[in-house]
Amino acid sequence: MIKKTMTFNDLNLQFYDALNQIFNINKNQTWDDLAKRITLEKISETYKIYGEIFPYNLDRYSLLPKNDAKEKLTSIFHGVLDGKSIINNIARYSLYSDEIIVFHPLQNPNSISPEYCPISNPNLWKSEFVNALYFYIVLQKWVKKGLVHLIENPYSFEPETTEMFRNVASKRVDESEEDFYDDPLIKKEHEEMMYDKLRTTILGLPSEAIEKTIKGAFPHYSVYQIKQTAIEMKAHRKTLPLYVEFDDNASGELIVNRSGGNIEMVESLCRLTGAHSYTTQNIIRKQLESRGTNPFWTKFGTLYSGLSMTYLDNVDTNFALNIREEDRISGVRKSFRELSSFLEQSELDKLTDDKILNFSDKFNYEIKKSEEEWMKIISDAQKANAVALTGAATIGAIIDPTKIILPAIAIPSSIAIVEYFKKRGIKSYKTKDPYSVFVDLKNQRPSFFSEFKNCIM
Numbered sequence: 001m002i003k004k005t006m007t008f009n010d011l012n013l014q015f016y017d018a019l020n021q022i023f024n025i026n027k028n029q030t031w032d033d034l035a036k037r038i039t040l041e042k043i044s045e046t047y048k049i050y051g052e053i054f055p056y057n058l059d060r061y062s063l064l065p066k067n068d069a070k071e072k073l074t075s076i077f078h079g080v081l082d083g084k085s086i087i088n089n090i091a092r093y094s095l096y097s098d099e100i101i102v103f104h105p106l107q108n109p110n111s112i113s114p115e116y117c118p119i120s121n122p123n124l125w126k127s128e129f130v131n132a133l134y135f136y137i138v139l140q141k142w143v144k145k146g147l148v149h150l151i152e153n154p155y156s157f158e159p160e161t162t163e164m165f166r167n168v169a170s171k172r173v174d175e176s177e178e179d180f181y182d183d184p185l186i187k188k189e190h191e192e193m194m195y196d197k198l199r200t201t202i203l204g205l206p207s208e209a210i211e212k213t214i215k216g217a218f219p220h221y222s223v224y225q226i227k228q229t230a231i232e233m234k235a236h237r238k239t240l241p242l243y244v245e246f247d248d249n250a251s252g253e254l255i256v257n258r259s260g261g262n263i264e265m266v267e268s269l270c271r272l273t274g275a276h277s278y279t280t281q282n283i284i285r286k287q288l289e290s291r292g293t294n295p296f297w298t299k300f301g302t303l304y305s306g307l308s309m310t311y312l313d314n315v316d317t318n319f320a321l322n323i324r325e326e327d328r329i330s331g332v333r334k335s336f337r338e339l340s341s342f343l344e345q346s347e348l349d350k351l352t353d354d355k356i357l358n359f360s361d362k363f364n365y366e367i368k369k370s371e372e373e374w375m376k377i378i379s380d381a382q383k384a385n386a387v388a389l390t391g392a393a394t395i396g397a398i399i400d401p402t403k404i405i406l407p408a409i410a411i412p413s414s415i416a417i418v419e420y421f422k423k424r425g426i427k428s429y430k431t432k433d434p435y436s437v438f439v440d441l442k443n444q445r446p447s448f449f450s451e452f453k454n455c456i457m
Helices: 008-023 032-036 038-051 083-093 122-144 159-175 182-203 207-219 225-237 263-273 283-290 294-302 317-325 330-344 351-385 416-426
Strands: 074-077 099-103 148-151 278-280 403-405 436-440
Touching: 008 038, 008 122, 008 148, 032 074, 032 182, 038 122, 074 083, 074 263, 083 099, 083 122, 083 317, 122 317, 159 263, 207 225, 225 263, 263 278, 263 283, 294 403
Parallel strands: 074 099, 074 278, 099 148, 278 436
Antiparallel strands: 403 436
């Protein structure tokens, strides 16, 4: 009998079993029911079990999914690991990719200083944990059906490797002539993200403590602005799908921004897994574009620019998953897969115009064919009463666009990275640069939601 190779998904199923045992997830009816089961003791217990399932010395390289681009198109999501937004990024992009790799949002207690350890100091991680728990629950079915693979970044458990990647990234930034935060879109994106993090971490504090925190974070605010901001922050909790009113009033929580790793790390993981990356963050896109000119950008950019597709809006995540499971709009994925496989075997700068036009014609044909499928999907959604609205706008008509933009990626990111692979004896990586996909959602973001009952198995 051939012994089955252990994968991250095998360990993920163990972790989901643990979550279900600790919080009795399947016995709850609503998000509010679940919230009542979350305590500091259970948070500590969860981190402890997570650390046992994913120990520090685990061979994370062997656990990575490894796919052949000719058979399966795999993508790595590179962006903020936020429970409130992850389903938007996954549900929409799953139509373009066979499988999606996503980083675990939970802090591994084996790789953090004792004074910040979430096992002994769960109060520091309350908000991060609640957000991560929501993240896991809304993705539960996607993971168990094999459409989403949750992984840990193996480089994060090798200090020397982490330092090497940081140095490569620092050199890239130092050599860049651009100050990315001068870009208004990036600056706005960063400020909104930090504000949301701050707002989430201080929700459980008394009003006086919230006002004190706001004054420290925004010293230019007037007394009136501070009070109004505090009121807005307290009201914000009512909009969260999962909010826990903890009994303790301990001040101080860690504010952590997780994205799985820097560009160089994610690019290297693409090589190991046979995947390409995609992001919905302007800061990541800008960094990729600033690295130079890639033939793919110049030759295939027009293939995706201005692409208009219908898409489901304001539907439950369960409905979005059914679309993916039933393999609807599969022609679009097939077209991407063929293109990915072709690029693996081609010198981009030697491609002739007729080859490019041929791919363009095939892709546009699949898009046109998919529009007919969308009409059927919309009809099904209306019949299933998937949303409590009426009219043609119920499920998102044609939005312009779900643009697929392929940023410029220059020469291989670093000779140091290639040398690293050689020293480790790792052969399973692509010799070409992976291309990174930026899914432009800023014009009209889908607003997926999940009723709790649709997330449990």
